[in-house]
Amino acid sequence: MEYVPRAIEKKWKDWWEKHQVYRVTDCLDKPKFYILNMFPYPSGAGLHVGHPLGYIASDILGRYKRLCGFNVLNPMGFDAFGLPAEQYAIEMGIHPAVSTEENIRRYRRQLEDLGLSFDWSREIRTCDPKYYKWTQWIFSLLFRHYYDYDAQKALPITHLIARLEKEGNAQVNAACDSDTPRISAEEWNAYSEEQQQLFLLQYRLTFPEETYVNWCPALGTVLSNDEVKDGVSERGGYPVERRRMKQWSMRITAYAERLLEGLEEIDWPEAIKEQQRNWIGRSVGAIVRFPVEGRSDLSVEVFTTRVDTIYGATFIVLAPEHELVAQITAPKQWTEVQNYLKWVASRSERERMAEVKRVTGVFTGAHAVHPLTGSLLPIYVADYVLVGYGTGAIMAVPSGDQRDWNFATAFRLPIVPILDRQKNLDQAADPTKEGRYINSGIINGLTYEEAVPKLIEWLQQHQLGRARIQYKLRNAVFSRQRYWGEPIPIYWKNSVPYLLPEEELPLVLPEIDKYLPTETGEPPLARAQQWRYRPSPEESYEYEYNTMPGWAGSSWYWYRYMDPHNDQAFCSPEALQYWRCVDYYIGGAEHAVGHLLYSRFWNHFLYDLGLVPEREYAKKLFNQGMIQGRSSIIYRARESFYEEYLWIKVLQPYLQEFEPMRIPHNRAEESFTYDFAFATNDLVIEVVSHKHIDKIETVRQTAEADGKRLLILFTEELAASINEPERTAERIRQALQSRAPFLMAEGIPAIEQLFVSYELTQKYSPEAFSRLHVDISLVDDDVLDLEKARQRPMFQKANFKVGPEGRFLCAYEIEKMSKSKYNVINPDEVIEQYGADCFRMYEMFLGPIEASKPWDVKGITGIQGFLRRFWSLFFDAEGTWLVRNDEPSRQELRALHTAIKKITEDIERFSLNTCVSHLMILTNELRGLKCHKRAVLEPAVVLIAPFAPHLAEELWHQLGHESTVCDAHWPRWEERYLTSEHITYAVQVNGKLRGNITVEASASPAEIEALVLSQEFVRRFVGEKAVRRVIVVPGRIVNVVA
């Protein structure tokens, strides 16, 4: 039998399907192993070669664990709500559910082609009402609970109500809004129903809140902090501004400490844990109250981590949004302050970030009283103080804090040294904690460790301050003004939100006519006519029009896989008891502070309610790296009659080497085409404007004759094409029709067309043009200079290659694989050519899975050859079966058992690239030994099965087995086959390798030492010197020290 990957793979894919080989049941007599991949968003672009990396790795681990006797759950599903489907719906008028369904189908097909052992009967989709019923249900639970710091867990809101009725909230130590008033039982009981409900919102774990949010006008929705990068939206790169809006919020801050502590008990990459720690941002400090001069009713509360520097405070700064600003501003400063506030409000997040260094602010005219010295400190407003952190106000200590120093210097405010070790305060602030305090009243002469408790005690006694732990973590905005998300199961009555009754869930997404906001600016859901749920016909009520954010459905999905079809519960207690939690979680590091933090938060909450068995749901996390794309750039120089210089960042990542295409004279009548085309091994690029479109016929002929594909870049006059995309496209179309009709004909596989200008201008504004990675730009003469080229933004990260005569350059850049960068490689093509087994092993062989690396198809032939050689252990070139039942030799067994040991150990530590190496070594050795023995080859098939399942299944059945190789037993190595009668020692003299000796395995260290010292080469290197010491490392090395 001959090795034909595609045929074998098709055969076994069908067989697995027919025999339900990957069906997982809750098998109580077997130990469980739960592997989870972060589920993908099914984008329209389909899979690229970067996606499967983690899936393949998890599949290998899963197959291995199954062979070791575990009941393995390694499920797959789709995080199917999201922006792109909705944007597509807006553009094309297709319902998001339809395009999502289509995308999922394609994803599933691609995943199945990889031979992944997912149990598709457990597939979940977050957009399925049967699924999001439970997302909404968890939301309801959050609404019905509050977090009690004394109990250190979430408790039902009814507990709180009972306490309020009895004793008010004076003794309640719970997570709540910072401005929650203290009320007595009488006050509470006197509240109306609405007042009580509004009051409770201050405690609920999810609640509507008026806050500053990241508003993205282009997307028409708010974004969470982790969806904003560099002041623009992560998706689409649109500007983001701060806006005060009413939004649903999740009180994740209640869990700040728990989320921090939980990190200690999970085996996650240190980098991720560190990022989460930074994001939570715990800092220990104090709140200090500075009374406002002449206003006995007002005082400024500040948060500081350096209360010890309080004597160095020379002024107070409020955030522009701070509520005191309006109350304290002196009349004569009124205009100036107002202007400043207006200016601040007008700046976008992006501008603000770009101008971090600039010092701005304004004096309010008011002063605060220093609580210890009684001196007057001017109160300023400045945007370097953020309203969202601490109290939104600071005491400025210019001698110890660089930002305060900058401000003090700019506004000529005093800088007072407070530690005798502070230096060069005229140059910069010195934040040291060393030395003893000076100019510091009650702490003069003390050290940092002594001063802090003393000050806090003093402040507490005088009711002017207290110790405080502060977190950077903010409550998470939970509503989005979009259509394609989970509806929030809430209705409003008299501006008070009420939960839908549980039996009404799921609240199904209603149909709407257009996926756009209403004319009055309400979210798309406001267009819905047909809400299934009607709270009560008599009363007036309103629906909730926001939907949940993308991270809602992904915050609990791992439980659903345990029991995916349950309509009575999110997951049955039995399934929870068996599967408990994820043993191995695999996914990208980009979710470090988004999904991975929110999902931990939900899990802690569910744990508090006794609904799930573990505090932390993912015991181990592994981050796979990214497979990056390679984007090529070519430069072409000026042509005699072609007046543009062009930089082109090209689309095919495998374009690495460019040569000017030399069209032989016998093929081309006119040689000028020579200068217009660039060629690689399998592709010709022709740069042409519509005026010269008929010339490409010559190029086409040449390309076809060479068996190369032709890529045509239409480079119209850029200004014109940017301003008039439609006309440009039309012009190109007409030119093609009249002068190069062959390009319009279908079924010419050798030709690809790309309307670069057209595509660019249709999709992107001129403003976006400079950031775009498919980029054409006109350049000046002097850019031929390499150094100058590098200064252009698009080339800063590029690697250059200078062409002959310095006439053109080519270059490439490694970057994330993404559709928008036109550097995507689709796995389908690779699988078509080499087979899924080869693709799987090649991706693993590329390097450690945690590393990011560019996709490069170069080495894949090595794997291809390896698989053929492995096959050739079983069949000869004529396809004759070679396997015999002979007794294996010691050498053969040693090769096998060495491989078993190495591969077992390496899978356990998830080093899959070296596993592939060991399989190669085994194959090479067995071929060298001409080993065709069943006793060796059968275990070898099991060893390769996790990596190349199709090939293994075929050979397994050829070996006479009826059942799947997936249920074979993982071989165990036996030490007795690994040992040998002789051991070769490396011999060093003074740490330098000088030779080898081979001794009996039983030789004692003393015997080895004697033998080594008698060696001629040892004596030569020792020379006249006396041997001072001999170190014998058993089994490895001998070092002679002279």
Added chain:
RNA sequence: GCCCGGGUGGUGGAAUGGUAGACACGCAGGACUUAAAAUCCUGUGGCCGUUGAGGCCGUACGGGUUCGAGUCCCGUCUCGGGCACCA
């Protein structure tokens, strides 16, 4: 600026403090072939030397610990990632 990772042949990458460069790609030479592809064999870190002597230098750079350092420690450079007026 702060916090994490990295830096090893032409390339991807191996190496519990114990023979650096496994395995593979690429390249060179050879076999088979009319030829090419495919396949197989040999070689392949650099330098000097030899033509079955060998030697020296090599894991970003400079120091240190150790019998022994790619690996541990200190400092420098550099690349990547994350955070960033967080008081």
